[in-house]
Amino acid sequence: MKYLIIDGSNLVRKIYGFDAEEAKKEGYRTDTANSALFVSIFKRFLRRCPELSAFCNKANSFVEVYFDGKPRDIYSSGAGAVVCLCSGRKTSDEQILDRIATLSPLDRRQVLLLTFDRNLAAQARGLAAHTINPVRIIEKIGQFGLNLYAYV
Numbered sequence: 001m002k003y004l005i006i007d008g009s010n011l012v013r014k015i016y017g018f019d020a021e022e023a024k025k026e027g028y029r030t031d032t033a034n035s036a037l038f039v040s041i042f043k044r045f046l047r048r049c050p051e052l053s054a055f056c057n058k059a060n061s062f063v064e065v066y067f068d069g070k071p072r073d074i075y076s077s078g079a080g081a082v083v084c085l086c087s088g089r090k091t092s093d094e095q096i097l098d099r100i101a102t103l104s105p106l107d108r109r110q111v112l113l114l115t116f117d118r119n120l121a122a123q124a125r126g127l128a129a130h131t132i133n134p135v136r137i138i139e140k141i142g143q144f145g146l147n148l149y150a151y152v
Contacts, residue, residue, distance in 0.1 A: 001055065001130070002110035005099065007117060008065040008084070009092045011134055012038050014116045015148055035067055035084075041146050043082050048144040064099070066092040093120045100127045 012035050046052045046063065055061050063082045068091055087095040097120070100111055111129035114137060115121055121131040141148060 001112045002058075002061055002107060003103075003112065004052075004055065004061075004063045005096055005111055005113045005129075006042075006063070006065040006134075007092060007096060007113070007115035007120060008035060008038065009068040010115050010117050010120075012067075014134075015138065038148065039065060039082060039084055041141065041148055045141045045144055045146055046082065048146070049140065066096050066099075068092045093117065093123075096120065097123055097127070100124055100129050 015038065042065070046056050056063060065082060065084050067084065067086050069086055069088075085095065086092075090098075096113065096115075100108055100113075103111065105128065108128040109130075111124070113121065113124045113129050113131045114134045115124075115131065116134060124131055138148065
């Protein structure tokens with residue numbers, strides 16, 4: 001795989017039990033804190049997990065985490081191998097699909113999308129991307145001594 005694309009808003013809300021309506025009411029305060037925590041832990045996981053570490057060290061490999069809404073403090077967590085992108089006026093789902101669609105047909109087959117969203121996964125597969133349910137990745141994060149719930 002050349003591209004690891006993560007539906008960050010979807011994962012964060014699923015992991016931390018935070019729904020989209022709460023995000024709107026809270027002005028993204030809690031969602032932003034959980035997003036930054038997720039990105040921070042995921043970056044450490046990328047370094048500890050041999051398969052993903054090798055992936056990140058390859059030339060022309062990309063790890064992108066997409067979040068809904070306006071740019072937030074999570075941008076500061078995006079340095080290094082992980083790039084965080086906020087969708088602005090679009091949804092993160094739309095931005096992810098746009099990203100995949102702009103790739104060449106060969107590169108589309110090199111995309112691995114992590115999402116719990118079945119609709120997004122189906123649309124990404126329609127564009128020739130591969131998808132995976134993040135449950136296995138979340139379990140593996142724990143196997144490497146990282147706790148997604150450490151500061152929640």
